[in-house]
Amino acid sequence: MDSVLQNDSVGQFKKRVFSGVQPSGGLTLGNYLGAIKRFVQMQDDDYETIYCVVDLHAITVWQNPNILRQNTRELAAFFIASGLDPNKSTLFTQSAVPEHAQLGWVFNCVARMCWMQRMTQFKDKAGKNAQNASLGLFGYPALMAADILAYHATHVPVGDDQKQHLELTRDIAIKFNHDYEVNFFPVTEPVIGGPAARVMSLRDGSKKMSKSDPSDLSRINMTDDADMIANKIRKAKTDQHALPSEPKGLEDRAEAQNLVSIYAALADESIESVLRDVGGRQFSDFKPMLVERAIEVLSPISNEMNLIMKDIPELDRILYDGASKAKSIAEPILQKTFDIIGMR
Numbered sequence: 001m002d003s004v005l006q007n008d009s010v011g012q013f014k015k016r017v018f019s020g021v022q023p024s025g026g027l028t029l030g031n032y033l034g035a036i037k038r039f040v041q042m043q044d045d046d047y048e049t050i051y052c053v054v055d056l057h058a059i060t061v062w063q064n065p066n067i068l069r070q071n072t073r074e075l076a077a078f079f080i081a082s083g084l085d086p087n088k089s090t091l092f093t094q095s096a097v098p099e100h101a102q103l104g105w106v107f108n109c110v111a112r113m114c115w116m117q118r119m120t121q122f123k124d125k126a127g128k129n130a131q132n133a134s135l136g137l138f139g140y141p142a143l144m145a146a147d148i149l150a151y152h153a154t155h156v157p158v159g160d161d162q163k164q165h166l167e168l169t170r171d172i173a174i175k176f177n178h179d180y181e182v183n184f185f186p187v188t189e190p191v192i193g194g195p196a197a198r199v200m201s202l203r204d205g206s207k208k209m210s211k212s213d214p215s216d217l218s219r220i221n222m223t224d225d226a227d228m229i230a231n232k233i234r235k236a237k238t239d240q241h242a243l244p245s246e247p248k249g250l251e252d253r254a255e256a257q258n259l260v261s262i263y264a265a266l267a268d269e270s271i272e273s274v275l276r277d278v279g280g281r282q283f284s285d286f287k288p289m290l291v292e293r294a295i296e297v298l299s300p301i302s303n304e305m306n307l308i309m310k311d312i313p314e315l316d317r318i319l320y321d322g323a324s325k326a327k328s329i330a331e332p333i334l335q336k337t338f339d340i341i342g343m344r
Helices: 029-042 065-081 099-110 113-117 120-132 135-149 160-179 226-234 254-267 271-278 283-308 312-341
Strands: 016-021 048-053 089-093 155-157 189-191
Touching: 016 029, 016 135, 029 048, 029 065, 029 155, 029 254, 029 283, 048 065, 048 312, 065 089, 065 283, 065 312, 089 312, 099 135, 099 160, 099 312, 113 135, 135 160, 226 283, 254 271, 254 283, 271 283
Parallel strands: 016 048, 016 155, 048 089, 155 189
Antiparallel strands: none
16 A cells, blocks of 8 residues: 555544454453453543444354344443443444445545455455455455544554554545545554553464464453463463563563563553562462452453343443444534535
8 A cells, every 4th residue: 555645634633532343252351451451541531432343344254143243232241341431432333323334335436456455364364265255354444444534533542463454544544635635534543552452372472362262271251250260371371481570581482471461461560560570480470460460350340241231221222322422423524525525
């Protein structure tokens, strides 16, 4: 993608954060530390925050309808149980706001085929069966751009694996503004960071923690009880060396880096601060500390999720209200887009 056109327009727009998560089921510690925890923190910063369960993205591969409904509600419950306040943040399901799909079509006509063909996530997900993959899976980065730009979002918290898609969003905004000689869409900035922005497998520090890993010991599920969490951390892969006293000592020690990063994120500390306390200790001392911290943070979230899921009408009401708020922002932006391109 050729980002030759420059635009410093973010400062001209209201500071607004958007991010979405697919309701794919199997929520893990990686979902919490890599995304939801940061979403909750940002609602107390100087931003308007909009968060979305992106069910339209989920159907780029076939979904059992009943399971999709369940996963959508569970993810929304996870947001709220983790501390997201519907009175501070807008929370809704993507399909409830049709402006996403409508703007997505416009962006299909702005984005270039060569841009889409460079998307590494399509290659990873489609694999050797690319010719049998859905058109939606190939083109969904344009819908992702619409998710963001339908709200003129100026900032998006993303993981390392989503940076390429945000770059495409920026290029779509730049090309649209250039083609129509306007400064209508902001060139969205990524928000990347935190000690555990990407949580790795407990069995292989070179791989991302994933619900699709065949080994349940590789991940901490948000539904795991205290005994399961403790067992998985005790069995987590480590090396035979003591923990270092500074971050440089974690280089080339992927598993050690992962466990220290997880502890730091759960404790709201920097990696430097953690290593000052535990430097020189063996993992036999550190793992019980991590177990205690993980149970302290995660068990209340799991319990609250269960309570929320017992009152589906209230959860659905929160999502309905959120969709109404989201639509009130997205609808005039879409209508102005249509006006710019000559459809009004």
